[in-house]
Amino acid sequence: MHSLLRRQLLKTFGSLENVPDELKSFLSGISAAYTQFDHDRSMLERSLDLSSDELLQLNADLRAIFDVLPDLFFRLDNDGRILDCKSGAGTELFTSHRSLIGKYIQDIPVPEVGRKFGEALATVRVTKSMVSLEYSLNSDNREAYYEARILPMANTQLVTVVRDITERKNAEIALREGEARLRLIVENAFDAIVGMDASGKIIVWNPQAERTFGWTESEAIGRNFAETILQERERQKYSAQMKDFQLDGKFPILGKSVEIQALHKDGRELSVELAISPIRLNNVVFFSAFLRDISERKQLQHERELMEVQLLHSQKLEAIGNLAAGIAHEINTPAQYIGDNTRFVSETFRDLERVLESQDKLLAAANEELFAPDLVAEVLKATKAADMEFLRAEIPKAIDQALEGVERVTTIVRAMKDFSHPGTTEKVATDLNRAIQSTITVCRSEWKYVAEMDIDLEPDLPATLCLPSELNQVFLNIIVNAAHAIGEATNDGANGRGRISIQTRSEGDRNVVRISDTGAGIPEEARGRIFDPFFTTKGVGKGTGQGLAIARSVVVDKHGGTIDFETETGKGTTFVIRLPIHKVEAMPKLAADTSRGAGLPRTIRFIPSCQQRLNDARIRLRTVSDRSGNTALCHSTRSNLDDTFLQDKRRRLWRSR
Structure with missing residues (x-):
């Protein structure tokens, strides 16, 4: 119980x-x-x-x-009146919680922020869903940023959560500023910067890329990188390496700077340095490519190399010139002896011929008169044994051939001396016709087997102020190239000989030299590069690619002239060289005594052809030159006087003692 x-x-x-x-x-x-x-x-x-x-x-x-959350919590009625307020331990309200109870949340902040809260409350009441807003407040000379979220409750009340997002906003601002700085760096970079996805499609194209390659950003974005800017053979190499990368992740040029040939939008080739780096973001691979146009630097490098080659070439030419001058001097002296003695033999043989003719008459008379018949018979026998008739016919021919050979040696020696000009570092007035003739003689072995040489030189061509040895080298390079071109076209003469034509003309204030050949012409794809240093169309080991580059440098840079070419495939090429004419001031009168050389012209000009006329007169010449390069003084072996032989433009020969 x-x-x-x-x-x-x-x-x-x-x-x-x-x-x-x-x-x-x-x-x-x-x-x-x-x-x-x-x-x-x-x-x-x-x-x-x-x-x-x-x-x-x-x-x-x-x-x-509540203590650990960095938020403010407000419980509101449907009109926004604060019913309760709680905050985390680290949240600064700048006032007590109790002082906020009963106030409208849209009335607490500054009017602009209050307006935002009012609009958000109205939206929540209509949509019955959460609404968020961001606002900023200035406090203690700093700007603080907040995010507020307003959520409806079942009993028509509202909950508002306010969070301080200043750090996040500052981070976002710093990120935006960093992005802006990076964008400015990319947009103002001196290098072309190109971004690509894993397939090679362009996704970034900075302004320098536009300037370098000619494609605008809108045109380039979405295009394939290799097809847009790489030259054909570089494109094939890049595509093969990209396929290997997609298969095994290996890309030989990644992280390296390599030199490649790129293409401008207009088709021009550019020399560029390329560096590609991979970028991995969320397991997605991108590529950044940095490209720098080094065409100008390459050109300067080529010019520097060309200058070094020219310097070395000049040093070699000077050494060869000194050697040639020495050899020419050594050959010239005995050649003069041989020539003089041969001419002496020729003249004395004419005298001997007259003696022999008289002897023949004497023998004929003695034979008829039977005077000293034994002696006459002996002389006739000796004459027959010596075959005097043959000797009298052939000796003049032999002497003529010897004189021709001596003249040939003299011409070659003169050409060697004219061509070399050892030690010449200052420009001198030069006869282009003589320079061309000397060059033709020096390089005769290059062209004589494959071509005929046609020479059309203007007789009264004005002088050109130049560096003779370097200009001779220009003529030599072009003539040798012409011979080689004809040799290739004719199978080294097996299919017939070609023709090299050289013409000089005075046109306005320029002397013009045209050198033509009947070779195969210059291929169209090579015409824009034939003056580039180290570019050659010849086979390996047959050319260095320096000849025409040096020619252009000498003619254009050192002499203020021009060098151009005209070519037609299958028919040949003509190089046209234009050089400024040297304006010579009138020479002073040669003698005060008008009884000597009376009537001399005020302007005189020495003609090399006078030398042969003087040689024929048995006068040995000694020539001197003035500072303008005019050769005028000649020495007579028949007296102790110096005679000056000159010829004016009307080819009148003048003499002054």
């Missing part, structure tokens, strides 16, 4: 035995009800105890969350 029911029955009946029997069954039910009630109450109390602990723990957890 339940203890409470027992206590009540004892108070009422004094003893349980005094309880009437008819009540015992009823009282037993009441006892059971009390017992069940106690049990239920015990269970309820236990549940209440557990719920209270959980609520306390939940409140503690929420307090901990």
Whole structure:
């Protein structure tokens, strides 16, 4: 029986035995009800105890969350009035929580921010969904940035969470500024910067790339990198390497600077330095390419190399010139002896011929008169034995051939001296006709087997102020090239000989030299590069590619002239050289005594052809030159006087003592 029911029955009946029997069954039910009630109450109390602990723990957890979150929490009614406010431990409200209760959240910030909150609250009420907004406030001379999120609750109340995003905004600003700086660097870089995806499609194209390659950014974006700017053979090499990279991740030029030939939009070839670097972002591969146009630098390098070659060439020419001058001097002296003596023999043979003719007459008369018949018979026998008739016929021919050979040697020696000009470092007035003739003589072995030489030189061509040895080298290079071109076209003369034509003309203030050949002409693809240093159309080992580059440098840079060419495939090439004419001042009168050389012209000009006329007169010449290069003084072997032989433009010969 339940203890409470027992206590009540004892108070009422004094003893349980005094309880009437008819009540015992009823009282037993009441006892059971009390017992069940106690049990239920015990269970309820236990549940209440557990719920209270959980609520306390939940409140503690929420307090901990509020403490660690860097946010402000507002509970609002539907109009935006603040019902409650909580903040994290590190959040600065700049006022107490209690002072905010009852105020409208849209009235707390500055008007501009309040307006944003009002618009956001209206949107939440209509859409029943979360709305976020960002705003900034100035505090302690710094600008702070915030993000507010407003969420609707089921009971028409609203929850607003405000977070300080100043650090994030500053990071975003710094990122944007960094991107802007990077963009400025890319846009103002002196190198062309090109970005590509893994397939080689262009995704970045900076302004320098536009200037370097001619494609605008809108034109270049989306195009294939290799097809847009790489020269054909470079394109094939790049495409093969890109395929290898896609297969095994190996790309030989990655991280290296290499020199390649690129193409401008207009088809011009450019020399560029290329460096490609891979970029991996979220497991996606990109490429950045840096390209620098080095065409000008290459040109300067070529010019420097050409200058070095020219310097070395000049040094060699000077050494060869000194050697040639020495050899020419050594050959010239005995050649003069041989020539003089041969001419002496020729003249004395004419005298001897007259003696022999008289002797023949004497012998004929003596034979008829039978005077000293034995002696006459002996002389006739000796004459017959010596075959005097043959000797008298052949000796003049032999002498003429000897004189021709001496003249040939003299011509070669003169050409060697004229061609070499050893030690000449200053420009001198030069007869281009004579320079060309000397060059033709010097290089005769190059052309005589493959070509005929046609020479059309203007007789009164004015002098040119030049460096003779370097200009001779220009003529030599072009004539030798012409011979080689004809040799290739005629199989070194096996298919007939070609023709080299050289013409000089005075045109305005320029002397013009035209050198033509009947070779195969210059290929069209090579015409734009024939004056480039080290460019040659000849086979390996047959040319250095320096000849025409040196020719252009000498004619254009050193003499202020021009060099051009006209060519036709299968018919030949003509090089046209134009050089300034040297303006010579009038020479002073040669003698004060008008009795000597009376009537001399004020302007005089020495003609080399006079030398042969004087040689014929048995006068040995000694010539001197003035500073303008005019050769005028000649010495006579028949007296101790110096005679000057000159010829004016009307070819009148003048003499002054």
